[in-house]
Amino acid sequence: MNASKSEVAYQLLHTRITEGTFTPGYRLVLGTIAAELGCSVVPVREAIRRLEAEGLVSFERNVGATVAAADNALYLHTMQTLAIIEGAATALSAPFVDADQLAAARAINQAMTDLLTDFDPPRFTELNNEFHQVLYRNCPNPHILDLVQRGWNRLALMRSSSFTHIPGRARESVREHGQLLDLIEAQAPAAAIEQSARAHRTNTLNAYLAAANMPASPL
Amino acid sequence: MNASKSEVAYQLLHTRITEGTFTPGYRLVLGTIAAELGCSVVPVREAIRRLEAEGLVSFERNVGATVAAADNALYLHTMQTLAIIEGAATALSAPFVDADQLAAARAINQAMTDLLTDFDPPRFTELNNEFHQVLYRNCPNPHILDLVQRGWNRLALMRSSSFTHIPGRARESVREHGQLLDLIEAQAPAAAIEQSARAHRTNTLNAYLAAANMPASPL
DNA sequence: ATGTATGAAATCGTATACGATCCAGTGTGA
DNA sequence: TCACACTGGATCGTATACGATTTCATACAT
Known part of the structure; x- marks a missing residue:
């Protein structure tokens, strides 16, 4: 006990x-x-x-x-924060991602691709979570790791609302996943990986903001 | 009450x-x-x-x-995190910094410059805190603001130890402050401001790491 | 009708008390 | 001497109890 x-x-x-x-x-x-x-x-x-x-x-x-209530402002702030933190976490984690993890991430992304034809939002979200967790899990900075997890928790708060699944974003998302994996496999510079991982999140955020007639995130 | x-x-x-x-x-x-x-x-x-x-x-x-105990690893992780968060906070805050705040920041940095000839570490640290707070205070994202404050608190934990004041870093620091202010005043792109603010912290961190024969931070 | 006073019920905030757990120091046997 | 069980004291974890505060419904005055 x-x-x-x-x-x-x-x-x-x-x-x-x-x-x-x-x-x-x-x-x-x-x-x-x-x-x-x-x-x-x-x-x-x-x-x-x-x-x-x-x-x-x-x-x-x-x-x-x-x-906690989930409104547009919270979604914006959470995604903005997560984009920044997760971008850094993924970049810091990248040098420690081994071949097995890379293969697992590719498999998950393939499953997500397969799901596009018969779209299942909850399953897609779940796979997406798994995908990203594989990529930032090796981050050697515990503070950042903790903050990423916190961001995911905040995000989970909004799952039931209409904050996810902008039309067309899913297909775009798996493409960006592929690019990110390529960068990690090629051992690209940390800044490039950070930029790619952050942009992936920011694109999702901006797709939502555009649908709500709100200005795009500046970062 | x-x-x-x-x-x-x-x-x-x-x-x-x-x-x-x-x-x-x-x-x-x-x-x-x-x-x-x-x-x-x-x-x-x-x-x-x-x-x-x-x-x-x-x-x-x-x-x-x-x-909490303060060791090299904590210092590295804290500064690394603060560099990332504060960089973003400063960039997000920049569009909202008005002329008065800019003038106040320049005055503080001038006071820091004056202090270089008759160096007083605690006073320098205090002014440095004030300087940065002016620059990130307007950040519209409350999560990020909160995280910056948390980072500063962690940093305060290490003030008494030998973690600060690498020789020559103070002079370099006020120069970087000036560059950062110029970018903000010129309303440079958010990415440029973020990069400058982050580099400022990372340089301090790397100066310490170099003195301790440790590899530089990758971000 | 609107605004304000009033009371009771719901809920929180914390003092107190006591059992549970850990730690350091002591003693015992090999 | 060393390893290990034991014991007493320090400290934590939480149940219980009760006062403090908020809230909401009701009654009343304007």
Whole structure:
């Protein structure tokens, strides 16, 4: 038994939020959650404050906690941040990506390509996550790794909303994946890899912004 | 009265750590801090977990918390991360920097230049902080702003150690500040500003790494 | 009808208490 | 001497309890 109750509470709430059981706006009441977990409110409170620090939950003193709302601004800021961080993470990770990982990434991207003809958004999103995780997993900087994960969590918050799947973006996306893999395999300069990985995210963001008649991200 | 006790405890510990009263390795005992603050351990515990999430404190279950240790690896990772984040923050902020802010930044940099003849490391560090804060303060992305602040906090942790003030770096630094200001004033492309702001940090990092016979940062 | 006062219910914030866990120092046997 | 079990004290983890704060519905005055 290696998990404190606050850890258990944290994990539970975390998965419920990122998997969409608790949608944005859902009210997290200390007593209710504590009762469900069979523990007291103290560890639940701690778990909620951790989730707040990660941006998954918004918390107001003497009022309570709700799953963070997902609006256009949050999507913009999250994707912008993720583009920057993940670009750096991928570049820093690239020298340590071995042949097996490269092959795995290519296989995932092939699966995504196959999926284009019979499009399945949730599956596509899942494969996309796997693809990118393979590419940044070796990043030797733990801070950056942590921040990428945080960005993904924030992004998961918006999965249920209409923030994903701009028409035509999926096909474009797998092409960009291929280019990125080529750069990594050729051991291109870090700056080139960073630029490619960031642009991939930024393109997705800008496709969304264009559809919403908003100006493109400057970075 | 708008501050909860856990907030008070957080602020107190935060300033003590970043100002160097509690140096790395210092043991934070719940009961002791609670007694000093005249409150119970529950809010102190919450404060410490927040500090842990920010990386200022390392915490071990059933053992306790200590101010995070600062070693070469932490310095490298922190500066690398800060270079990336602050570069982006400065670039995103640049379009919103007005004439007053620009003038203030130039004044600070002039004060830093004057200080070169009669060097005073703590004062130089302080001015340097102010300078950069002016430049990234207008960043419209709250996530990035938050991450920059977090990076600075981590950096503050290492102020007392021998991590700063590589010979000759101060003079180089004020020159780079001037170049960065020129780019912002000329409303250069975001990418150019980002590149300049990042390089400024990376140069400092690499100067340290070179002095420690370590390879330069790849980004 | 609108705005304001009032009260009760819901919920949070933290003090206190106690069991659980870890650690350091001591003693015992090989 | 060394390895290991044991024990006492320090410290953490969380249950419980209760006061503090917010919220919302209701009643009242304008």
